[in-house]
Amino acid sequence: MPPRSNVAVLTQTRKVGLAKKKAKREQIKEILFDDDARREFLTGFHKRKLEKTTAAKNKAIEKEKQERLETRREQRRALAERAAANAAEVEKAYGGAAGTSAVVLSPYALVNDHAPLDDSNDELSNLPSSSRRQQKKAQGQSAPAEEEFEDEEQLATVTVVEDFDPDTIIHGPAREDHGVEPHASPLSKGKSKALSIANAEQTKARAKANMAVKAKKSKPKKVRYETKADRAVEKRKQRARRTEKAERAGGKASRKGKGGAAAPRGAAVGRKR
Known part of the structure; x- marks a missing residue:
């Protein structure tokens, strides 16, 4: 090893001194321990385990809820498709003689397919809504009622059409006989009032008798003790x-x-x- 020069020795000595100063400057002066945090960590194993179990349970409950909601959505979707198919079959079976609109429900939309049956429906479509409703009532058709169903994710408006009877379409609407109710005579009114008063009095008397029996039953029996x-x-x-x-x-x-x-x-x- 060749001998080092004086400059190299002094440079090395200065580097060592600067490194020592830097280490001393960056040295941590004091280390403080948090006794409360240490105690909580050492005594909180059971608590943390319970919190973890509770969090897992809540997560499982939320997952089950989401699965249940998804199942309900699928069921509603299948029900809507089945209802649409049934409506189409009914309309096809009766050949559109009912004059009603087929209601097709989907999870996100509502479609009404109006089938023009004859010229009367075209004429009704040109009339205002009030005149159209009156004309339909005159022809024996009831106006559809609209109802709104609101869900967490969607809002659907359902048009409800009253049921129809094919016989009424073929033979016409049946006549309703409105009977005249006989007016009650003053004598019968007086008798009914007297009967109601008598029934009320009997009910009160029966209630009083029941209360008396209950009071007798609820009285404690006297116990006689013998002397020495x-x-x-x-x-x-x-x-x-x-x-x-x-x-x-x-x-x-x-x-x-x-x-x-x-x-x-x-x-x-x-x-x-």
Whole structure:
């Protein structure tokens, strides 16, 4: 290794000094520990686990809700398509004789296909809405009612057309007989009023009777407690009864024993004779 010059040595010494000054300048003066944060971290494992479980559960619930909403949308879409197909089949079966509009529902739009049946419909289309409605009523056609259905994502207006009967189209509308209601006489009104008053009084009386029965049933029964002297007298009586019973049972047993022992003796005496 060749000897270094004085300039190289001084330069190296200066670089080392500058590096030491920089390290000292960038040195962290003090390190402070947050005891509360440390304690919360060390004691919060169960809490964090519960929070994670709750978050996962809420996420699963939200996912299930979205799937349910999507299923309902699919069902509504299928129902709308089926309703449109049924309406088309009905219109095709009756050959457009009903004079009603086929309602076709889709998830995002509402389509009304008006089938011109004869010249009367063309004439009605040129009239104003009020005149057209009156003309349809005169011809036995009911005006369609419009209803709005609002969902989370869409707003649809549905035109509801009343049901029709093919017989009315062929034979004409049936005549309705409006009967005249007989007017009630003052005498019958008085009787009905008296009956209503009597029924009200009977109901009140029945309610009062039920309340009285409930009040009687709800009264607590009085419990009578014996005194110490009464209990002692009752115990003496029971003891005397038990003693008397035992004596009677003992007398019967002794009499049975005596009778059983005497019988063989008499039999032996009889044999000797």
